[in-house]
Amino acid sequence: MEHLLSLWIEDQNQRNIPLSLLVIQTKAKSLYDNLKRDQGEGSQTETVTASWGWFDRFKRHFHLHNIKMSSEAANADTAAAKKFPNYLKKIIEKVFTVDEMGLYWKRMPERTYIS
Template sequence: MDKSIKGKRTMITLEVKKKIISKHESGVRVSDLATQFAMPRTTISTIFKNKDAIKGASVAKGVKTLTRKRTQMIEEMEKLLLIWITEKQLSGDSISPSIICEKALSLHADLIKNTPGGSAEGEIFKASRGWFEKFKTRSSIHSAVRHCEAASANKLDADRFVLKFKDYVESQGFVPQQVFSCDETGLFWKRMPKRTYITKEEKALPGHKPMKDRI
């Protein structure tokens, strides 16, 4: 075999692997497949050894590479996590990626703890950023901005105040440099983030009245 072919290392897509398996099962020899696909024979043989997993694998549309299969424990955890996200959405709570990952770790730990025989004790789940991005794609949750409740502000009274204040400024002879807005600084320790994650069925969130407990 050509040395340039032997030394070449490329990513083999799932689609190509399935094609190689199909050709081999139809009678094409390993040496001919190696030449046709410009791969070492050892690579072709490795594909055959894993043909059952490759043939049974299904990936999302547009994804061609085969990644490590999620365990049943993780799949169960993600189902529970999506239910929890829906509950948070209905109760009006805001959740961030870090909160979701923390909950995922908690749910996974609970599932392992409650698994008879401890068969899943050796399973490692880190709730990494990469996992979160893939979970977001699988579950179709998306980020949304939570707006303040429109009804909490009385626009009519605000417009009246503007006119009243304008008359007051003119009657007192204030110049523009003497009119400014000043607000205090405070820590709103119960205030939730404006951005949260919601399920795919929801396009937007209803307004809500934020808690204003502050120091």
């Protein structure tokens, strides 16, 4: 499971997708559950909690470092990004009556883990 997780992290790094601790822990649990399901009943006794201690050992084993991403590293499609505010505004006007409602978006993490 840890080897698959390491490959997934590397793939996300190649795509310039920032990863937080919570995202990595969630993916670890998901990978473990999928592997456990595929292995059948013999593997039902073990569990993975993906705790902070586990992640600390995982980071050391796979030589992961937490770095601050520069704006260039997380570059997006700028043409699509310029069109999106108008597109979003149309959706909001169509779906919501925005009087006193505020919309809050999840921020992208400013840091990520790389190997």
